[in-house]
Amino acid sequence: MDEQRLDVDVLVVGSGIAGLTTALEVLRLAPGARVAVATKASLGDGATSWAQGGIAAVLADDQPVGADAVSLHVADTLAAGDGLCAPDAVTVLCGAGADAVTALERYGLVLDRRADGTRARGLEAAHSRPRIVHAGGDTTGAHVAAALGAAVRASRAALLERTALVALTTAAGPGTAVTGARLRGPGGEDVLVGTRAVVLATGGHAQVYAHTTTPAVATGDGLAAAVRAGAVARDVEMVQFHPTAGAGRDGRTFLVSEAVRGEGAVLLDATGRRFCDELAPRDVVARACAAAMAAQGGTPVLLDARGVDGLRTRFPGIDALTRAAGLDWTREPVPVTPAAHYAMGGVLTDLDGRSTLPGLWAVGEVASTGVHGANRLASNSLLEGAVFGARAAASIVAGATGAADAPAAAAVDADEVLLDVDLPAGTLPREELQEHVWEHAGLLRDRAGLELLTKTLAGAAAPGERTDGEDLTTPEAPGDLPGSAAPPGRRGVASVAALEDRALTDVAALLAAGALAREESRGAHARSDHPGRRDPARHVLLRATTGGAA
Structure with a gap:
């Protein structure tokens, strides 16, 4: 297989707000730095x-004195996180808005x-003040991606599009310093x-679920490679x-967005009864929707936005989506269901990433x-990407070198449990x-289902044993590279789809290991066999066993 070699000062893997902010800020602070940005699809595809909603931020210069405060944003974020947020991180996030x-x-970006x-500002669920700034109504993310993408294309950064992450390379095997990465180029090279410095900005992993609001690229590549x-x-x-994934007549x-409920839309069951507080935290609303659906035979609940003034102009993007799905939400309620939306957990970092x-x-x-703790506050995600990308x-x-300068990031405190996981x-x-x-680790979980999921995963066919005809082996492999972190038995993955499946x-x-260890219900994690909270709150730390990671 052809191989290209590239030496840079900083490699950013991913091209959303976090990754592009990181790349642009490195170049702003160090104009001579050699920066490369690799993205599995094209810029703007993540x-x-x-x-849709916007960016949560306290901008005192635009508001009457006393209308909002960083302390209120901090309090709202901590409340939504249900005891699992890191207060110092929340203070940094909100203070830098x-x-x-x-x-x-x-x-x-033009707001x-x-x-x-x-x-302009909007109000979203669990925010005590209207502090959501937006661009293009409900198309803020598209405007952010376009602005940052144009800035990166005009910069000195090397842009590697349609280039997937295969594995991180390390100095002397798993657990040692990261020295770079092996990528798969658009031609298979x-x-x-x-x-x-490798900066993972690969997004979340909600594509692990059968029902999700996320783009197809959200397959957990960076998290898996890091572990x-x-x-x-x-x-x-x-x-x-997310409580409200629309279900169109054509199956789409x-x-x-949460912002629709913030503007006054209400949730109704099949009888037309309003069954919850639409501005409660997302986990509460999502479970209320699931319960209402269960009581009516599994059919979707209804989001009624007919009382929202200027619906089409305030939410042009969603209006286009509803119409494409065969619905007119100015005249009828929209059928909605919960779907996996955002990963609060991931690669453990300190306040500088x-x-x-x-x-x-x-x-x-x-x-x-x-x-984010146990439940992300609406519109804090774009803010997080911008704030921590810059940090x-x-x-x-x-000149930081990573964990060698941040021993606290690796420490296991009394309120944490560390698990070794066999991949x-x-x-x-x-x-x-x-x-x-979706069935065993979705909205509602229990030990029996999680153990069944774990057993099923442990029995997954090894490469070469699959029967679907896909060739998962090639003569050269990420695991053949000295210091590569690719596990044995996983070498020579031939396609991006196979990399994603891995x-x-x-x-x-x-996810299953963490859910099994968390014997409580907190935020987005609900265990039917452990319905109460376990105080004090604990973090679940996860690392791959030597056999699974080396």
């Missing part, structure tokens, strides 16, 4: 582009404005990148389920910074895997 928005505007010229390389993950079992599903491995950073949804860039430019030797067919995870299977194993 989850950032799909974000104004600067993050200003930076995005500097890179070309919606009121008639008086100030930034291997690209070996050497660098002193195989020996990094510690945290709270992977904490996956947020689409996201209906440094993982537990020297040379490896993680930012955005792939990271566990501690800001990661600053730490890299300052599956093989993979499951994707649809089968997604159905298993990542999803690994993520499913981590």
Whole structure:
């Protein structure tokens, strides 16, 4: 197989708000730095582009004195996180909101404005104040992606599109310093990148579920690669389920933003009864929808937005989606169901994005910074990407080397449990895997289902044993590279789809292990056999066993 070699100062894997902010900030702080951005699809094809609600931020200059405060944003975030947030991380996130928005505007983002010229704001669930700034109504993410994408294309960064992450390379095997990455190029060629800093910005892993609001690229590639390389993950079992995924007459599903409920839309059961507080945290609303659906034979509940003024102009993106799905939400309620939406857990990092491995950073949804806890507050995700992407860039430019400078990131405290997880030797067919995870590790979980899922994953066919005709082996392999973190028996993956299947299977194993260990119900994690909370709150740390990661 052809191989290309590339040496850079910083490799960013992923091209959403977190990854592009990191790349641009490195170049701003160190104009001579050699930066490469690798993305599995094209710029703009990830989850950032799909974000509808906006960016949560306290911008005091645009508001009457006393209308909002960073302390209120902090309090709202901590309340939504249900005891599992890291208060210092939340303080950093909320305190940096104004600067993050200003930076995005500097890179070309144009926010919606009121008639008086100030930034428009929306109210979303679990926020005590209207503090959500937006662009293009409900198409904020697309505007962010376009602005940052244009800035990166105009920069000195090397852009590697349609290039997938195969494995991280390490100095001397799993658990040692990360020295670069092996990528799979658009023509099937291997690209070996050497660098002193790898920044994972690969997004979440909600594609592990059969029902999800996320783009097809959200397959947990970065999380799986990091854990195989020996990094510690945290709270992977904490996956947020969005209450309102629209169900069209043509079978299409689409996201209906939290902001629609913030503007006054209500949820109704099949009889027309309003059954919940629409502005409660997402986990509460999602379970209320699931319960209402169960009581009416599994049919979707209804989101009635007919009372929202200016529906089409305020939410042009969702209006187009509803019409494409054969619905007119200005005249009729929209059928909606819960779906997997956002990963709160991920690669464990400190406040500068440094993982537990020297040379490896993680930012955005792939990271566990501690800001989301057990339940992400609406519209804090774009904010997190901008804030921690900038912090990661600053730490890299300052000469940080990763975990060697951040021992606290690897420490196991009294409120944490550390699990060694055997990663599956093989993979499951994707649809089968997604159905298993949805059934046994979805909105409601119990020990029996999680143990069955774990057993199923452990029995996954090893490469070469599959019967679907796909060739999973090639003469050259990521595991053949000295220092590669690719596990034995997983070598020579031939296609991006197979790489994704491997990542999803690994993520499913981590998620199941974390959910089994968390014997309580907290935030997005609900155990029918452990309905109460377990205080004090504990984090679940996860790492691959030597046999699974080396």
